[in-house]
Amino acid sequence: MKLRFWLLDINDAITEKGAEIHLWGLDDTANHILVVDKSFPPYFYLLLEDKADIKEVVREIEVKKSPDAVIEEDLERKYFGKPVKAVKITCRDPNSIAKNTNSLGKINGVKASLEDDIRYSFRYLIDNDVYPCGWHEIDVDKIEEKSDNKIEEIYVAKSHPRAIQKSSTPSLRILAFSIVCYSPKGSPKPDKNPVVMISTATSNGKTMQFVSEGSNDKKVIESFIEGIQTYDPDIIVGYGSNSFEWPFLLQRSKKLGIKLKVDRQGGEPHTSVYGHVSVTGRINIDFFDLSDEIEEVKIKTLENIAEYLGATKKADEMLIDDMDIPRYWEDNSKQSILSEYSLKKASTILRVGQNLLNFSMQLSYLVGLPPDQIGAAAVGFRTESYLIRQAYKIKELIPHRIERPYFPYKGATVLEPKPGLHGKTAVLDFRSMYPNIMIAKNISPDTYLESGEKNPYLGVYVAPEMGYSFRKSPPGFYNKVLSTLIEARDDIRDKLKNTDPKKTEYRVLDSRQRAVKIITNAVYGYAGWIGARWYVREVAEATAAWGRYTIAHAIDLAEKEGLEVIYGDTDSLFVLFDSEKIDRFIEDVQRDLGLEISANEVYERIFFTEAKKRYAGIFTDGRLDIVGLEVARGDWSEAAKRVQEGILEIILKGKIIQKATSFVRQYILDLREGKIPFSDLIIWKTLTRDVSEYVVKVPHAEAAKRLLREGWEVARGDKIGFVIVKGRGKLHERAVPYSIATYSEIDLAFYEEQQIIPAASRILSIFNVPIESLKP
DNA sequence: GCCACGACGGTACCT
DNA sequence: ACAGGTACCGTCGTGGCG
DSSP: OEEEEEEEEEEEEEETTEEEEEEEEEETTOOEEEEEEOOOOOEEEEEEOTTOOHHHHHHHHHHHSOTTOEEEEEOSOEETTEEOOEEEEEOSSTHHHHHHHHHHHTSTTEEEEESTTSOHHHHHHHHTTOOTTSEEEEEEEEEOOOOSOSSSEEEEESSOOEEOOOOOOOOOOEEEEEEEEOOSSSSOOTTTOOEEEEEEEETTSOEEEEEOBTTBOHHHHHHHHHHHHHHOOSEEEESSTTTTHHHHHHHHHHHHTOOOOOSTTSOOOEEOGGGOEEOTTSEEEEHHHHGGGOTTOSSOOHHHHHHHHTOOSSTTTTOOOGGGHHHHHHOTTTHHHHHHHHHHHHHHHHHHHHHHHHHHHHHHHHHTSOHHHHTTSOHHHHHHHHHHHHHHHTTBOOOOOOOOOOOOOOOOOBOOOOOEEESSEEEEEETTHHHHHHHHTTOOTTTEEOTTOOOOTTOEEEOTTTOOEEESSSOOHHHHHHHHHHHHHHHHHHHHHTSOTTSHHHHHHHHHHHHHHHHHHHHHHHHTOTTOTTOOHHHHHHHHHHHHHHHHHHHHHHHHTTOOEEEEBSSEEEEEOOHHHHHHHHHHHHHHHOOOEEEEEEEEEEEEOSSTTOEEEEETTSOEEEESSGGGOSSSOHHHHHHHHHHHHHHHHHOOHHHHHHHHHHHHHHHHTTOSOGGGGOEEEEOOSOGGGOSSOOHHHHHHHHHHHTTOOOOTTOEEEEEEBSSSSOGGGSEEETTTOOGGGBOHHHIIIIIIHHHHHHHHGGGTOOGGGGOO
């Protein structure tokens, strides 16, 4: 029979009989199904020397290969654009891939093994053009046998799946969860401390809560498992769950002698690629992983993300700090507040999840990585997964990732800004400059002409400055990929124009165009990443060089039209507004450089200091836009940022310096009088390494050490919030975690001198306001 | 021993 | 673990200072 299904999750199972692929999905009628495909053998390639005698090498392979391996000559493959002699070795057992790679790789005439490092389940997706979060059709037989699997039907595949065009998403059951652990002091430890509460919120509008009696938490976990199995969610979402909830529950369960059977085949969650936690048959997503897509939010707490997305009403109305949890749990009269908080957290996670799910699924569908992996995968790996799938389509062999030394290269041009306040200003930027340069100059790993190679008949593009050459023809790998992506995005944006923004379809399309944009923009960075499989430094270097050439010529053209350029960075020029000159300039650029430039932003007024990458402007509609300055940073106190923003608003709206200075003075008076709330004095900084690895004593690392001493776990990547307290000594000796410090200890003079005054004078010094006049 | 100064470590931003 | 360019803070070593 034919089965149509939407792919939810894929995993492999290695048995004595060979390898199996398990495809978990939903069929047309929303039944949960499992298709077992036993007929996809793993394989790898042997790349032969150019001069090797293929017949002779094959004879040698016959002798040395494992008995289950099958040889197939594959003369169609290319490697870095060049046709190569390759032999495909197919094995019944995925475990024999490594053995064969080792023994066959040494054969005379074999240059290298390739694609032996592609995961078996990913291989299946690539070769069959199967897409997670997409619809497929497959020939299957129904299996009647009863099993523990939490699904309605099990099938065995009689063909491989074929992707079909159908854009709808089936209705999926989502479960959000969050746990509360009780540890009298410090971070909870699964071998000592119980899970006292687990709260869930589900997409059918219900919530569940499991609370322990005393510290016996066995029942809490057991009821949670039962709750999951009963609701049987397709998607489980958490916030920080890959690093906290799942590992804690797993270890705690082990300690208590129970199995955390929450997946769809009676098994436990397990850690998999990119450090994500995989729950077989379901999609497990930790939305903390996706929070760095939201750059506007600096401190990525659930509350901040939720507030930004409009997924909660009052963000910190009932926020309980981790450090205060024991006090709530220990006090019977306060326990209900804790359980209310925990439930609210689960509901907030659900709403955040529902908000970000479209985007996750679109990115997953585009890149071709399962939705539970896509959030945890770094940008480089997302880009690479996309490239790998495209490479297969054009029969390009996939290079290994190899370790290389790092050599930096020259990047973009940044112009010196003209300091001060300017009138109406247009920002002209090149549309996708790097991708379009790579297309126009056919810059790609497979078109690069090594020095010494003779020029091809059809000619080369020679990059400025270094003179690297790239074949004009045929179109390179990156050229094809980027052209497709740019076209796809244009198509989606056209559709968006004719779609009602209130419709679901609009949100899906918008998520899709965002996903396409992210991958398009990441290709240049990927090309210069030493970890990239297709790393060719000259590719990134030549692209950057053409970029510098382009912006330099654009400046010339602008000046020839009589435009005054006041700033520019990489692919943008800020010019004093003149409609006619700008129109002519845009045409000049198109004619001379073959690239599109357009005025995407017009400021009514704009302000620069002497520094690059820092400015503030006001749009015609009165909106402020503050770039690079302290207001835009997450590592300055709210107090300093508020003062700076206030000044910028006053200046951009009316340039009344007097008003700005008295605003600063008033704020400082309020500070001195203790009127500025505690939370506005917290400074947040990321711990970018293990606390022991710091060579100099820096405030946030010293604050982190204090947390460690008090039993709290801090890890690389954590944001540490601290305040500066009164006393003698260096700053780092006075940095105290905000959760430990009290208001009366705070050194308000520090905030005046080292936070507010610098942030304020950054702006006001341009108008010659002396620092002394800022102090009351 | 104290101070000014510059190099350097460290973080976060911009495109 | 996508790139390079940039600003800015705090720490720390160093040389001058009788």
